Amino acid sequence: MTTLQRIQPEKGCFFPPFKVDFTRSIPIHRQLYDWYQAAVADGRLRPGQRVPSTRSLAAELGVSRAPVLAAFEQLLAEGYFEAIIGAGTRISDTIPEMPAAPVADRSRSRPAKAGARSGSKFAAGLTAGNGPWWNNEGIFRANLPALDHFPARTWASLLSRHASRTTNSMMAYGDVMGHLPLREAIARYLGAARAVCCKASQIMIVSGSQHGLQITARALLDAGDQVWMEEPGYPGAHAAFAMAGARMAPVPVDQAGMKIEHGVAHFPEARLAYVTPSHHYPLGTGMSAARRMQLLSWAARRGAWIVEDDYDSEYRFGAHPMPALQGLDTDERVIYLGTFSKVMFPGIRLGYIIIPEDLIPSFRAVREATDIFAPPLAQAALADFIAEGHFSRHLRKMRTLYMRRRAALAEAMHRRVGDSFRIIGIDAGMHLTGFLPEQADDVHIANRAGAMGVSAIPLSTCYLAESSPGLILGYGNASETQIERGTALLAGVIEAAGGSR
Ligand SMILES: Cc1ncc(COP(=O)(O)O)c(C=O)c1O
Structure with missing residues (x-):
């Protein structure tokens, strides 16, 4: 099989970002030829990629068809383009007189660019994704999670149910807080399974809990604010709070969870505590009832916030269920984060924040300044997945x-x-x-x-x-x-x- 047969012609083709310069003495066909030749040679256009028809390109450029035909003929004759019967014209995979390396490789041989080109020191300090x-x-x-045990066919049919009835409300800008039926399904589920006390109106759907952490940090903290972090703790949370300019205060964790007395004694100015009380990340312990009460009363006294990351506690194997801290909170100091990364799959990129009512405007403002809202299709399918019982069956x-x-x-x-x-x-x-x-x-x-x-x-x-x-x-x-x-x-x-x- 030749390379030519292996390359599938791409279905879509795009008009080039090229404008005829009528002030130049160079003929139009030559200008067009030069543009395509350079674009193929430096890898902007790839083998197999389709090019527009001469008729549509001429109309787009506002010129007659003749110069476009002349340029294409030359590009075909020199092997930059190839014509495929029934499939139009595309970039050839046997390009003459050009290095075979892809753009990224060839950029190394380009002359060094003038001026500083480094990213921020902050970005250089983020190590997530390494290793x-x-x-x-x-x-x-x-x-x-067990990816090959996920009921993928059920999920596909729910997605297609909603994709095939795409309405204006699915396509236009959506609710900053998320798809209401999903928020209602989550409120019912969390009340029953995690003893979380909330209304659907307090739930904001986000792209996974990493995104929830980002929004929470931005909504609650100013640069320089001190934050109690579990030590050891979740590096994703370190990164999210660092992005908001927080000062991280490591508070040790033992078998009973975060040592609140240590935090009070060493970091009395903290404005927020980040905890994983139901299943400590990474050690796997649970926070004792006494520490939970200590933490809640510290937050109430100090006027501080508690971020409860309940990332995987649906899966408890011991005798004792470990209800969420949020359900014990009478002072509305807890911001509760959940994710569908473990109970569904990480690629779904859906999670949620449960926000105390008086903080909702701050969270909405931050959300509007970031990604505005989560894409509705997967939200709608997930609402049905939960409401129709597939979710609880899968969890079991x-x-x-x-x-x-x-x-x-x-x-x-x-x-x-x-x-x-x-x-x-x-x-x-x-x-x-x-x-x-x-x-x-x-x-x-x-x-x-x-x-x-x-x-x-x-x-x-x-x-x-x-x-x-x-x-x-x-x-x-x-x-x-x-x-x-x-x-x-x-x-x-x-x-x-x-x-x-
Ligand atoms: C402590 C903790 N929180 C949250 C998450 C989930 O992150 P996400 O919802 O962004 O996938 C993880 C993932 O491993 C985690 O370990």
């Missing part, structure tokens, strides 16, 4: 599956690595975290494991101050066979790095 542990294909990639099935995977992972790590992987919380969620011996270098171990197709997040990347080594292993998307293979590889890496007994 082999973000490889979606790696075993134990954290934050991924996944709870059983994750319980099995969790037990398999804990057992395999214990068998292969022993006490050198000391697991803390075990009752909930889709990831499992264990401490490594003090001398272990978890970043080195995670890098080595990454090279073998195992995505283990180094625990030390979750600390703002002094860190302890460990690994965060996601089991949501890991089959039991993968768990066996992944733990065998990981045990070898840990041992080789001197991190096991």
Whole structure:
């Protein structure tokens, strides 16, 4: 098969950003030829890409067809274009006298551009997305649910139900707070399953909880405001609060959750506390009732806000349900964040913020200044997915599956690595975290494991101050066979790095 046959002609074609210069002595056909020749040579136009018909291009340029025909004939004769019967004219894949490298590669050989070209120091300090542990294909990639167990056909039929009845309200600007039927479905679900107390009017639909964190930080904080962060804690939250210019105050976490007394003693000026009380990220513990009451009463006394990130607590395996902190809050100090990344799939990019009523105007103002509102199609399909019972059925099935995977992972790590992987919380969620011996270098171990197709997040990347080594292993998307293979590889890496007994 020739390359020519392999390249599929693209269906769409675009008019070039080219304007005939009638003041120049260069003939029109030559100007057009030069433009296309340069665009093909520097990679702006790619092999297989269609070009407009001579008739439509002539009309667009406001010239007669003759010069366009002349330019095209020359480009065809020299092999820049090729004519495909029944499919118009397209850029040839056998381009004469041009380097074969794509644009990005060739830009390296261009002369250096004058002047400073660096991004902000702030952006350089953001490390999210670095490291082999973000490889979606790696075993134990954290934050991924069991993708192949998702009822994809049901979801596709709900999407197509709404896509095929696209109305003006689906296509025009939507409600800043989100699609009302979805907000109503979420309010009903959270009241029943998470003891959250809210009205649909308090719910803002966002693009996942990372977006919710951004909006919350902007709506509540001014640059320089101090924020209590769990230590260790969620790097996504570190980044979101840093984007708002907050001063991060690391408050240690133990088996009972954030040590409120430490926060009060060391960081008394804080305006906000970020917590994951139902399933601490990354350690996996739950916040005790006593700490919850301490936190709520601190916030009420101080006039501070609490951001509760309830990212995966639908999956609890222990005997004790862990209701949301928001439901205990009588002073409306808690801003509750939820996401569909774990209970559906991350690509859906839908989450929500539950906002105390008097703060809604601030949140709306920030939202209007960012992305205005979330795309309605997936929201409408999700509202039906919840209302028609698919969501609760999926949750029940996944709870059983994750319980099995969790037990398999804990057992395999214990068998292969022993006490050198000391697991803390075990009752909930889709990831499992264990401490490594003090001398272990978890970043080195995670890098080595990454090279073998195992995505283990180094625990030390979750600390703002002094860190302890460990690994965060996601089991949501890991089959039991993968768990066996992944733990065998990981045990070898840990041992080789001197991190096991
Ligand atoms: C603590 C925590 N919050 C939130 C999220 C979810 O983020 P998103 O909804 O942006 O996908 C995660 C994902 O792993 C998380 O670990």
